[in-house]
Amino acid sequence: xxxxVRFFAVLKNLVGKDExxxxxxxxxxxxQLIEKLQEExxxxxxxxxxxxxxxxxxxxxxxxxxxxRNGDEVAFLPPFAGGAPWIRA
Amino acid sequence: xxxxVRFFAVLKNLVGKDExxxxxxxxxxxxQLIEKLQEExxxxxxxxxxxxxxxxxxxxxxxxxxxxRNGDEVAFLPPFAGGAPWIRA
Amino acid sequence: MDTTTKKNxxxxxxxxxxFSVEEEINKIKGCSxxxxxxxxxxxxxxxxxxxxxxxxxxxxxxxxxxxxRLTEIREQALKDFDIIEVTIIHRVGKLSIGDNxxxxxxxxxxxxxxxxxxxxxxxxxxxxxxxxxxxxTPEGDVWVEEHP
Amino acid sequence: MDTTTKKNxxxxxxxxxxFSVEEEINKIKGCSxxxxxxxxxxxxxxxxxxxxxxxxxxxxxxxxxxxxRLTEIREQALKDFDIIEVTIIHRVGKLSIGDNxxxxxxxxxxxxxxxxxxxxxxxxxxxxxxxxxxxxTPEGDVWVEEHP
Numbered sequence: 305x306x307x308x309v310r311f312f313a314v315l316k317n318l319v320g321k322d323e324x325x326x327x328x329x330x331x332x333x334x335x336q337l338i339e340k341l342q343e344e345x346x347x348x349x350x351x352x353x354x355x356x357x358x359x360x361x362x363x364x365x366x367x368x369x370x371x372x373r374n375g376d377e378v379a380f381l382p383p384f385a386g387g388a389p390w391i392r393a
Numbered sequence: 394x395x396x397x398v399r400f401f402a403v404l405k406n407l408v409g410k411d412e413x414x415x416x417x418x419x420x421x422x423x424x425q426l427i428e429k430l431q432e433e434x435x436x437x438x439x440x441x442x443x444x445x446x447x448x449x450x451x452x453x454x455x456x457x458x459x460x461x462r463n464g465d466e467v468a469f470l471p472p473f474a475g476g477a478p479w480i481r482a
Numbered sequence: 483m484d485t486t487t488k489k490n491x492x493x494x495x496x497x498x499x500x501f502s503v504e505e506e507i508n509k510i511k512g513c514s515x516x517x518x519x520x521x522x523x524x525x526x527x528x529x530x531x532x533x534x535x536x537x538x539x540x541x542x543x544x545x546x547x548x549x550x551r552l553t554e555i556r557e558q559a560l561k562d563f564d565i566i567e568v569t570i571i572h573r574v575g576k577l578s579i580g581d582n583x584x585x586x587x588x589x590x591x592x593x594x595x596x597x598x599x600x601x602x603x604x605x606x607x608x609x610x611x612x613x614x615x616x617x618x619t620p621e622g623d624v625w626v627e628e629h630p
Numbered sequence: 631m632d633t634t635t636k637k638n639x640x641x642x643x644x645x646x647x648x649f650s651v652e653e654e655i656n657k658i659k660g661c662s663x664x665x666x667x668x669x670x671x672x673x674x675x676x677x678x679x680x681x682x683x684x685x686x687x688x689x690x691x692x693x694x695x696x697x698x699r700l701t702e703i704r705e706q707a708l709k710d711f712d713i714i715e716v717t718i719i720h721r722v723g724k725l726s727i728g729d730n731x732x733x734x735x736x737x738x739x740x741x742x743x744x745x746x747x748x749x750x751x752x753x754x755x756x757x758x759x760x761x762x763x764x765x766x767t768p769e770g771d772v773w774v775e776e777h778p
Contacts, residue, residue: 475608
């Protein structure tokens with residue numbers, strides 16, 4: 305299964321890319337995908353622990369235990385310009 | 394002493410004129426002026442008892458006991474289009 | 483016949499002509515680079531006929547007194563709210579349905595203040611400004627109070 | 631590079647180009663003759679430098695998701711308030727101080743509803759719409775959160 309991963313705004317600059325594709329196994333949850341991504345992009349580990357980041361799946365806010373499907377789009381969103389109250393990822 | 398009297402909107406239609414001049418004695422109060430006007434314009438008596446009318450002197454809301462001076466402009470104002478809370482004259 | 487008069491400031495106007503919302507907003511924006519939030523209230527002549535056959539609408543004002551009241555509203559708003567600039571324009575004369583009647587624009591650093599100042603100003607305008615509305619119908623003229 | 635996308639309705643737009651407040655107000659007025667009160671919120675790029683030397687400002691959005699959120703805000707506002715029409719436009723890309731950023735217009739029969747609907751919509755936009763702002767300074771780029 306292939307998943308598309310996107311980074312926006314400051315995260316795009318810090319990760320050094322705005323988008324990548326990643327192979328995952330079937331029955332992978334969002335939490336497992338994030339773990340796998342952190343192995344491939346060590347910088348992401350620090351970012352997620354130090355910053356407020358919202359993670360969306362197919363442009364909707366997603367729960368960590370949700371299963372990821374083939375072709376899903378997972379995005380890492382820093383706090384919006386409007387100054388939203390932010391939930392730690 | 395001469396005072397200018399003005400009628401606006403529906404009052405102008407009911408009185409049949411938008412403006413007139415009236416001779417008054419010195420030391421005339423607004424209340425006395427209104428009485429004198431009602432003698433000259435009998436229709437005004439009914440209007441003031443049946444309708445909500447605001448009376449201004451020189452474009453400011455005025456108290457009935459205030460003295461009128463030579464050249465003053467007294468105006469009879471029906472309720473505004475905005476729907477103001479109205480004080481009976 | 484009453485004619486339209488202008489006050490000392492271009493920000494307060496009672497006029498026969500229509501106004502441009504865009505132009506007035508740009509004037510407000512031009513006042514200060516600190517303005518980040520602008521709130522505008524536009525009152526338009528809606529189809530308030532409610533079964534009556536209205537041929538035209540006509541606004542009359544007390545020249546001088548109306549402008550004085552609008553000036554007072556503007557000054558009070560600038561004093562009471564954390565806002566930077568206020569424009570108040572009211573049209574008089576004959577209008578048709580859909581026509582602009584009144585415009586209030588408030589510019590502030592922050593939007594909450596702009597909303598409060600604008601909302602207060604239009605409430606106050608309705609309350610204290612000597613402006614009257616006449617509707618012409620086949621049965622004759624009717625002076626109306628409305629609460630838009 | 632992300633490009634600007636359009637949603638199913640002309641009332642919701644995320645775009646590079648500037649907009650005309652007057653034109654958008656006229657579209658709202660054209661919807662219904664029942665509209666008597668229109669409230670518009672215009673957010674402009676103010677001089678928020680606070681000592682920093684800002685060379686440009688840049689807005690980025692999540693195409694698709696941003697438009698979806700704005701559409702949801704519009705639909706929720708139409709449901710929750712006694713209003714007739716809502717337009718929401720947000721600009722993205724490079725902007726200068728004084729430039730228009732965001733416009734929300736709400737048309738209603740009565741002004742109190744228009745004020746409430748417009749104020750709620752801009753609060754909600756700020757809260758849930760994936761749009762980010764970058765300031766370019768001589769020391770480099772800074773992604774900022776603001777509360778205008």
